[in-house]
Amino acid sequence: MSAPTSTATHSDLKPCTHDFKVSCGNCRLNRICLPLALENDDIEQLDEIIQRSKPVQKGQHLYREGDEFTSVYAVRSGAIKAYKTTDDGREQVTGFYLPGEILGMDGISKNTHASSARTLEQSAVCEIPFKSLSKLSALMPSLQHHFFQLMSREITEDQILITLLSKNSADERVAALLVSISSRNARRKLSATHFRLPMSRVDIGNYLGLTVETVSRVFSRMQKLDFLRVDNKEIEILDMQGVKNMANVAG
Amino acid sequence: MSAPTSTATHSDLKPCTHDFKVSCGNCRLNRICLPLALENDDIEQLDEIIQRSKPVQKGQHLYREGDEFTSVYAVRSGAIKAYKTTDDGREQVTGFYLPGEILGMDGISKNTHASSARTLEQSAVCEIPFKSLSKLSALMPSLQHHFFQLMSREITEDQILITLLSKNSADERVAALLVSISSRNARRKLSATHFRLPMSRVDIGNYLGLTVETVSRVFSRMQKLDFLRVDNKEIEILDMQGVKNMANVAG
DNA sequence: CGACCGCTTGATCATAATCAAATTTTGTGG
DNA sequence: CCACAAAATTTGATTATGATCAAGCGGTCG
Numbered sequence: 001m002s003a004p005t006s007t008a009t010h011s012d013l014k015p016c017t018h019d020f021k022v023s024c025g026n027c028r029l030n031r032i033c034l035p036l037a038l039e040n041d042d043i044e045q046l047d048e049i050i051q052r053s054k055p056v057q058k059g060q061h062l063y064r065e066g067d068e069f070t071s072v073y074a075v076r077s078g079a080i081k082a083y084k085t086t087d088d089g090r091e092q093v094t095g096f097y098l099p100g101e102i103l104g105m106d107g108i109s110k111n112t113h114a115s116s117a118r119t120l121e122q123s124a125v126c127e128i129p130f131k132s133l134s135k136l137s138a139l140m141p142s143l144q145h146h147f148f149q150l151m152s153r154e155i156t157e158d159q160i161l162i163t164l165l166s167k168n169s170a171d172e173r174v175a176a177l178l179v180s181i182s183s184r185n186a187r188r189k190l191s192a193t194h195f196r197l198p199m200s201r202v203d204i205g206n207y208l209g210l211t212v213e214t215v216s217r218v219f220s221r222m223q224k225l226d227f228l229r230v231d232n233k234e235i236e237i238l239d240m241q242g243v244k245n246m247a248n249v250a251g
Numbered sequence: 252m253s254a255p256t257s258t259a260t261h262s263d264l265k266p267c268t269h270d271f272k273v274s275c276g277n278c279r280l281n282r283i284c285l286p287l288a289l290e291n292d293d294i295e296q297l298d299e300i301i302q303r304s305k306p307v308q309k310g311q312h313l314y315r316e317g318d319e320f321t322s323v324y325a326v327r328s329g330a331i332k333a334y335k336t337t338d339d340g341r342e343q344v345t346g347f348y349l350p351g352e353i354l355g356m357d358g359i360s361k362n363t364h365a366s367s368a369r370t371l372e373q374s375a376v377c378e379i380p381f382k383s384l385s386k387l388s389a390l391m392p393s394l395q396h397h398f399f400q401l402m403s404r405e406i407t408e409d410q411i412l413i414t415l416l417s418k419n420s421a422d423e424r425v426a427a428l429l430v431s432i433s434s435r436n437a438r439r440k441l442s443a444t445h446f447r448l449p450m451s452r453v454d455i456g457n458y459l460g461l462t463v464e465t466v467s468r469v470f471s472r473m474q475k476l477d478f479l480r481v482d483n484k485e486i487e488i489l490d491m492q493g494v495k496n497m498a499n500v501a502g
Numbered sequence: 503c504g505a506c507c508g509c510t511t512g513a514t515c516a517t518a519a520t521c522a523a524a525t526t527t528t529g530t531g532g
Numbered sequence: 533c534c535a536c537a538a539a540a541t542t543t544g545a546t547t548a549t550g551a552t553c554a555a556g557c558g559g560t561c562g
């Protein structure tokens with residue numbers, strides 16, 4: 001065991017900070033993260049270019065819109081929100097990133113980060129210098145392919161969000177987010193039905209194109225329907241099928 | 252001159268069909284398309300893997316959601332819309348692709364196309380087999396980098412659409428689309444102020460998360476303000492600054 | 503302890519959806 | 533080329549969803 005798993009469904013515990021420099025080969029996320037497609041020898045090469053950070057405090061930026069792009073980041077623990085600032089100073093949350101997920105790829109296009117990223121709670125991240133990753137990719141076809149796939153997945157996920165924003169009601173949007181977080185937790189072998197939301201209601205609304213008030217009302221409605229038990233950020237899904245029906249989208 | 256340019260601002264002419272097998276080296280789009288970053292020798296290698304199609308009739312599919320992913324496509328002439336079909340059978344337009352632009356990259360993630368693509372008018376496309384492109388990328392760092400950049404640009408453009416859908420009014424969304432098309436025309440050395448929209452009002456609404464009626468009303472409003480002259484699909488921008496102010500977004 | 507922050511709930515309002523119908527454009531066959 | 537049918541677009545009237553405005557609650561931190 002190299003990472004915190006005890007009472008994982010109640011994640012109000014402080015993230016475990018020991019052993020944060022675990023290598024990719026020993027990281028419990030290596031079946032869902034960047035090393036996914038790699039053999040042992042290749043993982044070691046990847047290991048060498050990756051920089052592991054100390055735990056990052058809540059509210060810290062990994063990068064800001066406009067910063068020079070040098071690296072992409074893998075989330076090891078905690079949670080990160082990515083957001084853009086609109087011309088009139090408002091914020092648009094473009095994604096939430098959970099352990100095993102990669103962010104920062106939007107910076108490749110202009111060699112400048114197109115969005116900002118900040119931690120929603122204490123987090124650990126792996127920094128992957130993009131130049132090294134590119135070079136390694138040219139030598140390791142499976143790494144190149146996997147990185148193409150990661151970028152492509154980012155595109156398809158953005159398209160799902162586009163569709164959600166364009167076609168779905170407030171109820172459907174919030175339900176879809178809950179289903180998404182639930183299944184991403186399941187992928188990490190955590191509870192699909194009982195978890196703590198790392199983001200605020202404001203961030204949820206911002207991500208889903210809704211106001212805080214509307215998000216709050218949807219949570220209330222879902223509780224009245226006995227789909228959920230909500231205790232602030234702690235969520236228990238009582239009727240998964242109900243929530244999925246409400247979401248009315250695949251996933 | 253290898254491609255049709257005469258009276259380019261009045262694109263109600265039939266697309267020119269001669270010389271449709273022009274090589275990348277001679278293609279007038281090669282400064283904005285995939286060969287962008289390549290030297291002459293390298294362009295020749297790229298040329299060899301690219302399959303050029305005969306003109307494709309209006310309404311034909313390049314690929315459908317769920318089809319096996321084998322290639323990405325570069326638009327040579329005409330216009331393509333990409334769209335997803337939602338679970339309840341409705342359509343979400345995820346992008347419009349004009350000459351020099353690349354589509355299909357969302358298929359890499361699952362080796363299956365995540366969206367469908369059909370021509371909005373008679374079009375010519377270059378098909379680029381992805382396996383060949385990957386292999387070539389491993390040998391040509393600048394091609395690999397440029398392809399990473401293209402995928403990254405797709406991500407940033409999706410994020411711009413997400414923000415538009417989430418934060419902006421109907422007026423702002425339509426204005427932003429006009430500004431986008433205008434600047435993409437300018438990039439191809441066509442008129443920024445006088446052009447023909449290749450897509451229907453339904454498609455516009457679908458893309459922007461609005462109904463046809465709303466799109467139509469916005470066009471009427473913009474005409475009343477003397478920002479535009481609209482004659483069906485023919486658009487003349489009379490007050491570019493006015494339209495940009497209305498769009499209220501960068502671009 | 504009090505100020506502040508995040509969340510919830512209620513009342514009212516505005517924007518764009520929906521419903522309905524007229525009008526223009528496009529496509530087809532004679 | 534015209535006539536007609538079908539499709540696309542526009543305009544108007546009404547409605548619904550979620551935004552905005554307003555207030556209150558509970559927890560936290562200085």
